[in-house]
Amino acid sequence: MIEPAIAPQPRLEWQLAEVRAIVVETPRVKSLLLQVPAWQGHLPGQHVDIRLTAEDGYQAQRSYSIASPPEDALLTLTVERLDNGEVSPYLVDDVRVGDQFELRGPIGGYFVWTVATRGPLCLIAGGSGIAPLAAMLRHRARRKVRAPTLLMYSSRSLEEVIYGEELDAMSRGDSDLRLVNTLTREQPEGWTGYRRRIDKAMLAEVGFPPEQHPKIFICGPTPLVEDASRFLVELGHPFPTIKTERFGPTGGLAS
Amino acid sequence: MAGSPISRGFRSRRQEQTPRNRVPPGQYVTTDFPVLSAGPTPQIKVEDWTLSLQLAGSLLGKWSWAEFEALPQTTIKTDIHCVTKWSKLDTTWRGVTFDDLLKGVGLAEPPTPYVMAHSDGGYTTNLPVADLINGRGMIVTRYEGLPIPPVHGGPARLFVPHLYFWKSAKWVRRLRFMEKDERGFWESLGYHNYGDPWKEQRYDGD
Numbered sequence: 001m002i003e004p005a006i007a008p009q010p011r012l013e014w015q016l017a018e019v020r021a022i023v024v025e026t027p028r029v030k031s032l033l034l035q036v037p038a039w040q041g042h043l044p045g046q047h048v049d050i051r052l053t054a055e056d057g058y059q060a061q062r063s064y065s066i067a068s069p070p071e072d073a074l075l076t077l078t079v080e081r082l083d084n085g086e087v088s089p090y091l092v093d094d095v096r097v098g099d100q101f102e103l104r105g106p107i108g109g110y111f112v113w114t115v116a117t118r119g120p121l122c123l124i125a126g127g128s129g130i131a132p133l134a135a136m137l138r139h140r141a142r143r144k145v146r147a148p149t150l151l152m153y154s155s156r157s158l159e160e161v162i163y164g165e166e167l168d169a170m171s172r173g174d175s176d177l178r179l180v181n182t183l184t185r186e187q188p189e190g191w192t193g194y195r196r197r198i199d200k201a202m203l204a205e206v207g208f209p210p211e212q213h214p215k216i217f218i219c220g221p222t223p224l225v226e227d228a229s230r231f232l233v234e235l236g237h238p239f240p241t242i243k244t245e246r247f248g249p250t251g252g253l254a255s
Numbered sequence: 256m257a258g259s260p261i262s263r264g265f266r267s268r269r270q271e272q273t274p275r276n277r278v279p280p281g282q283y284v285t286t287d288f289p290v291l292s293a294g295p296t297p298q299i300k301v302e303d304w305t306l307s308l309q310l311a312g313s314l315l316g317k318w319s320w321a322e323f324e325a326l327p328q329t330t331i332k333t334d335i336h337c338v339t340k341w342s343k344l345d346t347t348w349r350g351v352t353f354d355d356l357l358k359g360v361g362l363a364e365p366p367t368p369y370v371m372a373h374s375d376g377g378y379t380t381n382l383p384v385a386d387l388i389n390g391r392g393m394i395v396t397r398y399e400g401l402p403i404p405p406v407h408g409g410p411a412r413l414f415v416p417h418l419y420f421w422k423s424a425k426w427v428r429r430l431r432f433m434e435k436d437e438r439g440f441w442e443s444l445g446y447h448n449y450g451d452p453w454k455e456q457r458y459d460g461d
Contacts, residue, residue: 008448008459008460009445009459009460010460011458011459011460011461012445012458012459012460012461014259016260049457051259051281052262052265053259053260053261053262053265054261054262054265054266054267055261055266056266056267058266058267059259059281060265060267060283061281061340062340063339063340086267086268086269086283089268090262090264090265094263094264094265099262099263100260100262101260101262102259102260107445107458108444108445109444109445110293110440110444111293222289222290222406225290226290226296226406229294229295229296230295230296230298232295233295239294239295239297239376239377240294240377242294242295243293243294244292244293244294244295246289246290246291246292
């Protein structure tokens, strides 16, 4: 019988975060760069809870993935405005540099990749689901690690691609990083990339074969995550190598 | 809360008419049914499905789908609360109570104070037996009168609605009695060992 390992850890306390910069990523998405003075560090893929307080004392909490790598001094949250949401429209439309709100974390220890992880890295993102995967890519780039890596990124249009220029630059300077974009609704003239939702044929075509034992991280809206993970299982990737996180209007992680 | 800074310009956009005592602290009500799983959704046919009760190395009982369906069925309408902040009100589930499973294997009392639930895909979660008996815990197979979709844990999930919903393990296949408490999957990754939404026990130390 295993001895109980139930001694509780210290509580994750609420801390004050101050917005130091705001980056407009797409018409619906902004990144908030936060200074969190007592931040203890995080692993790429982890998330935080934030808590907003209205003047009448009403509070709302939501979870957001951390998009910045542990190497950065500021903590980046990338937020997509969900029109019926309560918190995301505020964060995207109303928050200004200098504003403060509460935050606690880091949270989650499963959907995590560090340069110490062995094997190729396969990242699959839909829309703002790129955020935690960007933390992994940025961590990999900062550490100058050449683990063979693939990012398959599904966006509705080129305009909605988040971190587009940064990702392009990252892959141009790194032959071990492949970037595969698919634009599912609208493509610019001359677009030669994929123009459909991520499907089994696409995964078979560009993905790592199971024999290479890639570590797979999928983050996006539930339909994308369900489809991609099911296809990967059908292609022979073992269950435990496929880690998933859900985002967006039907994803529940943020609203 | 004392000490929380006012978020300039932030106000509630709630339109719901929900009485406050229905929603635990930090939760919001959704009419969606969000999906949160750590990996792929297992696709299990009911022909291949079994449920086992296990104590140490020995099997206390095992049901096929048909045998499980023949056990007394209970319907419950209640609210569910996910640690990712959403709550869903008045959801209806049907299945077999933990009490009826115990009766089914001829046990008058649970043999140990703790249980680990094991699921297809490798997920686990730990619970005190006290949170399963007296109608508090079930294995459910129907949601709103229909088979539970795989993405929501079908064919069968554990159902312990008074705790955060990660305790209601999807795709459950085995309940293992334990003398001593052990941490399950999320409980080993920084989430609270017990998970009472009314005490907002989201993470370790809460």
